[in-house]
Amino acid sequence: xxxxxxxxxxxxxxxxxxxxxxxxxxxxxxxxxxxxxxxxxxxxxxxxxxxxxxxxxxxxxxxxxxxxxxxxxxxxxxxxxxxxxxxxxxxxxxxxxxxxxxxxxxxxxxxxxxxxxxxxxxxxxxxxxxxxxxxxxxxxxxxxxxxxxxxxxxxxxxxxxxxxxxxxxxxxxxxxxxxxxxxxxxxxxxxxxxxxxxxxxxxxxxxxxxxxxxxxxxxxxxxxxxxxxxxxxxxxxxxxxxxxxxxxxxxxxxxxxxxxxxxxxxxxxxxxxxxxxxx
Amino acid sequence: xxxxxxxxxxxxxxxxxxxxxxxxxxxxxxxxxxxxxxxxxxxxxxxxxxxxxxxxxxxxxxxxxxxxxxxxxxxxxxxxxxxxxxxxxxxxxxxxxxxxxxxxxxxxxxxxxxxxxxxxxxxxxxxxxxxxxxxxxxxxxxxxxxxxxxxxxxxxxxxxxxxxxxxxxxxxxxxxxxxxxxxxxxxxxxxxxxxxxxxxxxxxxxxxxxxxxxxxxxxxxxxxxxxxxxxxxxxxxxxxxxxxxxxxxxxxxxxxxxxxxxxxxxxxxxxxxxxxxxx
Numbered sequence: 001x002x003x004x005x006x007x008x009x010x011x012x013x014x015x016x017x018x019x020x021x022x023x024x025x026x027x028x029x030x031x032x033x034x035x036x037x038x039x040x041x042x043x044x045x046x047x048x049x050x051x052x053x054x055x056x057x058x059x060x061x062x063x064x065x066x067x068x069x070x071x072x073x074x075x076x077x078x079x080x081x082x083x084x085x086x087x088x089x090x091x092x093x094x095x096x097x098x099x100x101x102x103x104x105x106x107x108x109x110x111x112x113x114x115x116x117x118x119x120x121x122x123x124x125x126x127x128x129x130x131x132x133x134x135x136x137x138x139x140x141x142x143x144x145x146x147x148x149x150x151x152x153x154x155x156x157x158x159x160x161x162x163x164x165x166x167x168x169x170x171x172x173x174x175x176x177x178x179x180x181x182x183x184x185x186x187x188x189x190x191x192x193x194x195x196x197x198x199x200x201x202x203x204x205x206x207x208x209x210x211x212x213x214x215x216x217x218x219x220x221x222x223x224x225x226x227x228x229x230x231x232x233x234x235x236x237x238x239x240x241x242x243x244x245x246x247x248x249x250x251x252x253x254x255x256x257x258x259x260x261x262x263x264x265x266x267x268x269x270x271x272x273x274x275x276x277x278x279x
Numbered sequence: 280x281x282x283x284x285x286x287x288x289x290x291x292x293x294x295x296x297x298x299x300x301x302x303x304x305x306x307x308x309x310x311x312x313x314x315x316x317x318x319x320x321x322x323x324x325x326x327x328x329x330x331x332x333x334x335x336x337x338x339x340x341x342x343x344x345x346x347x348x349x350x351x352x353x354x355x356x357x358x359x360x361x362x363x364x365x366x367x368x369x370x371x372x373x374x375x376x377x378x379x380x381x382x383x384x385x386x387x388x389x390x391x392x393x394x395x396x397x398x399x400x401x402x403x404x405x406x407x408x409x410x411x412x413x414x415x416x417x418x419x420x421x422x423x424x425x426x427x428x429x430x431x432x433x434x435x436x437x438x439x440x441x442x443x444x445x446x447x448x449x450x451x452x453x454x455x456x457x458x459x460x461x462x463x464x465x466x467x468x469x470x471x472x473x474x475x476x477x478x479x480x481x482x483x484x485x486x487x488x489x490x491x492x493x494x495x496x497x498x499x500x501x502x503x504x505x506x507x508x509x510x511x512x513x514x515x516x517x518x519x520x521x522x523x524x525x526x527x528x529x530x531x532x533x534x535x536x537x538x539x540x541x542x543x544x545x546x547x548x549x550x551x552x553x554x555x556x557x558x
Contacts, residue, residue, distance in 0.1 A: 011536075011537055011539050011541040011542070012502070012504065012534075012535040012536045012537065012541065012542070012545070013541040013544070013545060014544075014545045018541050065344060065345050065540075066344050066345065068347030068350065068544065070541070070544065070545075071347065071544070071545075223291070225291065256291040257290075257291045258290055258291065260290050261344070262290035262291065262292040262297050262349070263290070263291070265292070265293075265347065265349065265350070266291070266292060266293045266349075266350075
């Protein structure tokens, strides 16, 4: 357990560097890993930073290995930071189901036992890992945020709750209304308790509904062949609220794509191009 | 155990389709999986086929998940076929070391017990899987072959031994002279026996030396940060023979890249472009 960063991997990747670190998180009370792509710092001294939040069951590796994002990030001079999806380790509460506990934090600050002790992922991302990005890697430039599924929910919630900080938000197949779908209801009951009042600030659709005229540009890609589309995702709910609020949200239905990283890889360049416009 | 193809996965990927199948291989005597990328067949009715052979410890998944090759293949209208790297299963001989047995076939036809019964990967690729590609998927067009490390060795050997069939060969960090390096000596002793006469036809450097003027275009990328470069790979050996034989081989030393898929991803588009010229 050390707060010092431990370098686990370093690879030249396109014209940049792919890194993976371990560190002790004070906020989460456990060792964590994260992955970081840096463009060529000789060419891009002060790169903007794009956060990527992964979905259920993922770690920081899934996007890093499978999305094929490094090529365009290297070209555009963008840094990308990939946190793990939950606190980890034998001393951290867990569940036998894959949609609760480790790998399934939903990026909230839990208030209920036994989760509250470690499951503070919102604070981990927004403060602790942010500090590391800024102080250890000099990533003090503009920021945007993106994510997939549960991580799409996380990106929307974190982005919408910090409008001065994140210039744009993009997501693939996000859970936009977790308080109304099975995955979210299960997780929020566990992490936040039965009082549904406390759930609203962790639900992008409710956040947007309660806020007047969020002007953060948002891009959502949703595959029509995604088996979770109807039951868990329903991005139209967020798009409809955005329309009624005159918030700049583009929802693109992508014909035949599923929930996998093959879908993400197919459109990740367009997401990076989208963010680049605002960074 | 069925010779019929069983579809395990199907994903829309860029403008094409990523597939994974299981089938019973008569030649190997076991169930095998392979992955196949097909470009949009409405636009590319008769796509050329590029084979990808992976390295030690890999399956058909590594390249499929990590190389990021689908984008350019979809654009160029190329099919890509990724076999597994060895026979598999509880009834198939194995070794406790990761560089022998399952995941480490070296793409030879083994002659020694207990390997000979299943380890016939050369024939599996060159005949059985070829027949599947042609008859089940209509991939009867021109072919090229590429691979990484042990799979770079496989691609070179298969390409050089079938010059009328494979129009071009490209490799990342290939084992070019297995009869002279630790990985190859260990594997060939096991699979082919102590008589080193029988090893030559499985060694790209020896094949090229014995052949007058192979004209198959070859491209090799080698990272200078690859920890196996000096001990196991030594691509200059093949490049020197090619020069002396006037065979068209380009060896590119890539500054700072290692042996990982981050290296492969960084240059895979250029390899596909290279093959496209001959297909």
